Amino acid sequence: MYIYSCMRVAMCYAEYNYYNTGLIPSKFYASLTSRDNSNFRESVYQSLIIVASACICKSAVDLMANIIYIRWRCLLTRHIQRLYFSNLNYYKLNVIEKIVDNPDQxxxxxxxxxxxxxxxxxLxxxxxxxxxxGxxxxxxxxxxxxxxxxxxYGLFAVATVINKFLMGPVVALIVTQEKREGDFRFQHVEVRTNAESIAFSNGGSLEESKxxxxxxxxxxxxxxxxxWSFPLNMSVDLFDYLSSIITYIVLGVIIFSGGYDTLSSSExxxxxxxxxxxxxxLLNNFSTLVDQSNNVADLAGYAHRIGHFLEVLQALNKRQASSVCDSNDESNDDGNDNKENGIVSNEVTPVNIRESVIESDVAAQFEDVTVATPSGGDSSNLSILVEGLTFHFERGRNILISGPAGSGKSSILRVLKQLWTPLKGKAQIVLSDSESELMFLPQKPHLTIGSLADQVTYPERHKRDYIDTGELDSVLFENDIDEALRLAKLYSVxxxxxxIHVVYDGKWSDYLSPGEMQKMVFARLLYHKPSFAILDEATSSLSEEDETYFYSLLQEMGITFLSIGxxxxxxxxxxxxxxxxGKGQWTLGLVE
Ligand SMILES: Nc1ncnc2c1ncn2[C@@H]1O[C@H](COP(=O)(O)OP(=O)(O)OP(=O)(O)O)[C@@H](O)[C@H]1O
Known part of the structure; x- marks a missing residue:
C-alpha cells in the first residue's frame, strides 16, 4: 500500500512537471516574440528546474514500478507454489494428469x-x-x-472498437505461442538432463530433428x-498519427471560423x-491506452495461462479435500466392520495374516486393494495390475516383492504413498510417514541442488538455520553426516x-555414478535411521558385494524393510x- 501511495504521489508530481514542461514553449514564444530579455532568462531558469525535477520524478516512478513488479511476482509465484506443492499436485500434474502443459514455464x-x-x-x-x-x-x-x-473522444472511441476487434486472434495465438515456447524449452532440458544416455545411444540426430x-x-x-499483430499495430499507429494532426484540424476550424479574431499574432x-x-x-493519454493494445494482448495471453493453471490446482485441491472426507467416512464404517469381522484374510494367500497385530508394530497395511494404471479419465486405458491385495508390513518381517518387469511392483508402493488412487480397497501408512519412522528409497534416486550435506539430510530442511541460531551443534550435525557417508562407502566424495558444505555447481547425476547415487540414498537412510524402509530396486546398480553389505547393515541396525528386487x-x-x-494375481508366502 505504502509503495502504491508513494508511486501515486510521484506520478502526481511528475504530471505537474509535464504540465509545466508543456507550457514552456508558450512562455518562450511570448518572450521571444516580444523580445523581452529578462522574461526569456526567467523562462530558461524555470525550464531547467522543471526539466530536472521531471527527470527525478520519472525515474522515481520507474523505480517504484519495478519494486511493485518484484513484489507482485513474488506474491503470485508463492501463491502458485503453495498450491503446486500441496497434496502432491506437482506429481499429479507432471506424471498422472497432464491437464496443463509446462507447469514450470x-x-x-x-x-x-x-x-x-x-x-x-x-500500471x-x-x-x-x-x-x-478529466x-x-x-x-x-x-x-x-x-x-x-x-x-x-470520437477518435478514441473508434480506435478502441477497432483494436478490440483486432486483438481477439492475437490473444489466442499468444496462448498457443507460450505453449510452444514451453515445449521447445522442455525438449532442450530433456537433452541436458539425459545428455550421457543420448550420447551412448547415438540419439543426437534424432533429438536434433525433434x-x-x-x-x-x-x-x-x-x-x-x-x-495478426500487423493490422493491430497499423491501427495503433494510425491513431497515434491521427491524434497528432487532429488538434491542428480543429484549431484550423476554430481560426477560419473567426474563433480567435480578437488576438494579435503573438497572442x-x-x-x-x-x-x-x-x-x-489529452490525446496522448488516450493514445497511451490504445498503444497498450499489444501489451494488453500479451497480458491477456499470460493471464489466460496463469488463470487456467490456478483453476486446475484449486480443482485438484478440492478433489483431494472431498476424497479425504469420503475416506474419513469410510474409515468410520470400516472400524465397525473390523471389530465385527476381525482382519480379512485372502484365500489365495498361503500365509494367513495374523488375526491380531500389535498396532504400533505395523508400518503399513493393504486391505483388499486393487491397483490399476492411471487411465487419465479414459476407462479403456485402464489395466489391472494387482487385485484384492491384502497384507501388513510389520516390524521384524521383511517382505520381498518380486515379479516380472511391468507387473506392478512399484505401483503397489505408489498406491501406498497415495500417489495413485486404488481402484478398490485401502492402502495406508499406519505410522507417521516421516523420515524417523518410515523411509522410501525410490527406483530413480533424486539428488537435489546443493551441497553434499543437503544430499544426505534430504528431505530435512533448514538444518543450517538451526546451526546459525545455535540451536543445533554443528559438530554433532557434521559428525552424523560423516558417519552416514562412511557407512555408505561415500567418504571419498x-x-x-x-x-560437506561445498555446493556442487552442477548436476549431481553427472558427478556421481548410478551406483554412487544409490549409495547416497543409503547414506540418507543411515543418517535418518528410520524403523522401517521401503526399497524399490534400491541396490540395482550396486555390486552383489555392496548389496550384501547394505542389506546386512540394515539388519544389524534393526530396520525392517520391504523391498523390490x-x-x-x-x-x-x-x-x-x-x-x-501377472493379470492381477499374487501370492504371499514364506521365503524358502
Ligand atoms: N504414470 C503412469 N501412467 C500409466 N501407466 C503407468 C504409469 N506408470 C507406470 N505405468 C504402467 O504400470 C505398469 C506397472 O508399472 P510398475 O512401475 O509398477 O512396474 P514394475 O513391476 O515396478 O516394473 P520394473 O520391475 O520394471 O520396475 C507398467 O505397465 C507401466 O507401463
Missing part, C-alpha cells in the same frame, strides 16, 4: 512476464489516468470548446502472431501553443569435493515374498 516465465507488463507498462499509465483525462478534458473544453472534445520440429512449430506460431501563436499542448496531452541373492534377508504373477 507457467510458474517461472508466464508469471514473470505478466507481472512485469502489468506493473511496469500498464504507471493507468494510475492517474482518470484524473489526468483535468485535460476540462482545459481542452475551455480553450477549444465542445468541438475539440467531440473530435478527440528439437528442429518443435522449433519449427514455435516459429510458425510466432510468425502468425507477427502477421495567437502563444494561444496555439497552449491549446495544442492541452489537446495533444567428501574429500573429492573439499567438504530381481536378484535371488537378496531373498535370504526377507521372511516373506509377495510374488506378482
Amino acid at each position: 507457467r510458474i517461472t516465465q508466464d508469471v514473470e512476464r505478466f507481472c512485469n507488463d502489468l506493473a511496469t507498462q500498464i 504507471p499509465k493507468l494510475i492517474l489516468w482518470p484524473f489526468i483525462v 483535468y485535460y478534458t476540462y482545459k481542452t473544453y475551455n480553450t477549444m470548446g465542445f468541438i475539440g472534445i467531440v473530435a478527440i 528439437s528442429k520440429e518443435l522449433m519449427g512449430k514455435l516459429f510458425k506460431t510466432q510468425l502468425e502472431v507477427a502477421h 495567437l501563436s502563444s494561444q496555439i501553443s497552449e491549446v495544442s499542448f492541452f489537446s495533444l496531452y 567428501k574429500e573429492r569435493l573439499g567438504g 530381481h536378484r535371488s541373492t537378496i531373498k535370504k534377508y526377507h521372511q516373506l515374498v509377495l510374488a506378482l504373477t
Whole structure:
C-alpha cells in the first residue's frame, strides 16, 4: 500500500512537471516574440528546474514500478507454489494428469512476464489516468470548446472498437505461442538432463530433428502472431498519427471560423501553443491506452495461462479435500466392520495374516486393494495390475516383492504413498510417514541442488538455520553426516569435493555414478535411521558385494524393510515374498 501511495504521489508530481514542461514553449514564444530579455532568462531558469525535477520524478516512478513488479511476482509465484506443492499436485500434474502443459514455464516465465507488463507498462499509465483525462478534458473544453472534445473522444472511441476487434486472434495465438515456447524449452532440458544416455545411444540426430520440429512449430506460431499483430499495430499507429494532426484540424476550424479574431499574432501563436499542448496531452493519454493494445494482448495471453493453471490446482485441491472426507467416512464404517469381522484374510494367500497385530508394530497395511494404471479419465486405458491385495508390513518381517518387469511392483508402493488412487480397497501408512519412522528409497534416486550435506539430510530442511541460531551443534550435525557417508562407502566424495558444505555447481547425476547415487540414498537412510524402509530396486546398480553389505547393515541396525528386487541373492534377508504373477494375481508366502 505504502509503495502504491508513494508511486501515486510521484506520478502526481511528475504530471505537474509535464504540465509545466508543456507550457514552456508558450512562455518562450511570448518572450521571444516580444523580445523581452529578462522574461526569456526567467523562462530558461524555470525550464531547467522543471526539466530536472521531471527527470527525478520519472525515474522515481520507474523505480517504484519495478519494486511493485518484484513484489507482485513474488506474491503470485508463492501463491502458485503453495498450491503446486500441496497434496502432491506437482506429481499429479507432471506424471498422472497432464491437464496443463509446462507447469514450470507457467510458474517461472508466464508469471514473470505478466507481472512485469502489468506493473511496469500498464500500471504507471493507468494510475492517474482518470484524473489526468478529466483535468485535460476540462482545459481542452475551455480553450477549444465542445468541438475539440467531440473530435478527440470520437477518435478514441473508434480506435478502441477497432483494436478490440483486432486483438481477439492475437490473444489466442499468444496462448498457443507460450505453449510452444514451453515445449521447445522442455525438449532442450530433456537433452541436458539425459545428455550421457543420448550420447551412448547415438540419439543426437534424432533429438536434433525433434528439437528442429518443435522449433519449427514455435516459429510458425510466432510468425502468425507477427502477421495478426500487423493490422493491430497499423491501427495503433494510425491513431497515434491521427491524434497528432487532429488538434491542428480543429484549431484550423476554430481560426477560419473567426474563433480567435480578437488576438494579435503573438497572442495567437502563444494561444496555439497552449491549446495544442492541452489537446495533444489529452490525446496522448488516450493514445497511451490504445498503444497498450499489444501489451494488453500479451497480458491477456499470460493471464489466460496463469488463470487456467490456478483453476486446475484449486480443482485438484478440492478433489483431494472431498476424497479425504469420503475416506474419513469410510474409515468410520470400516472400524465397525473390523471389530465385527476381525482382519480379512485372502484365500489365495498361503500365509494367513495374523488375526491380531500389535498396532504400533505395523508400518503399513493393504486391505483388499486393487491397483490399476492411471487411465487419465479414459476407462479403456485402464489395466489391472494387482487385485484384492491384502497384507501388513510389520516390524521384524521383511517382505520381498518380486515379479516380472511391468507387473506392478512399484505401483503397489505408489498406491501406498497415495500417489495413485486404488481402484478398490485401502492402502495406508499406519505410522507417521516421516523420515524417523518410515523411509522410501525410490527406483530413480533424486539428488537435489546443493551441497553434499543437503544430499544426505534430504528431505530435512533448514538444518543450517538451526546451526546459525545455535540451536543445533554443528559438530554433532557434521559428525552424523560423516558417519552416514562412511557407512555408505561415500567418504571419498567428501574429500573429492573439499567438504560437506561445498555446493556442487552442477548436476549431481553427472558427478556421481548410478551406483554412487544409490549409495547416497543409503547414506540418507543411515543418517535418518528410520524403523522401517521401503526399497524399490534400491541396490540395482550396486555390486552383489555392496548389496550384501547394505542389506546386512540394515539388519544389524534393526530396520525392517520391504523391498523390490530381481536378484535371488537378496531373498535370504526377507521372511516373506509377495510374488506378482501377472493379470492381477499374487501370492504371499514364506521365503524358502
Ligand atoms: N504414470 C503412469 N501412467 C500409466 N501407466 C503407468 C504409469 N506408470 C507406470 N505405468 C504402467 O504400470 C505398469 C506397472 O508399472 P510398475 O512401475 O509398477 O512396474 P514394475 O513391476 O515396478 O516394473 P520394473 O520391475 O520394471 O520396475 C507398467 O505397465 C507401466 O507401463
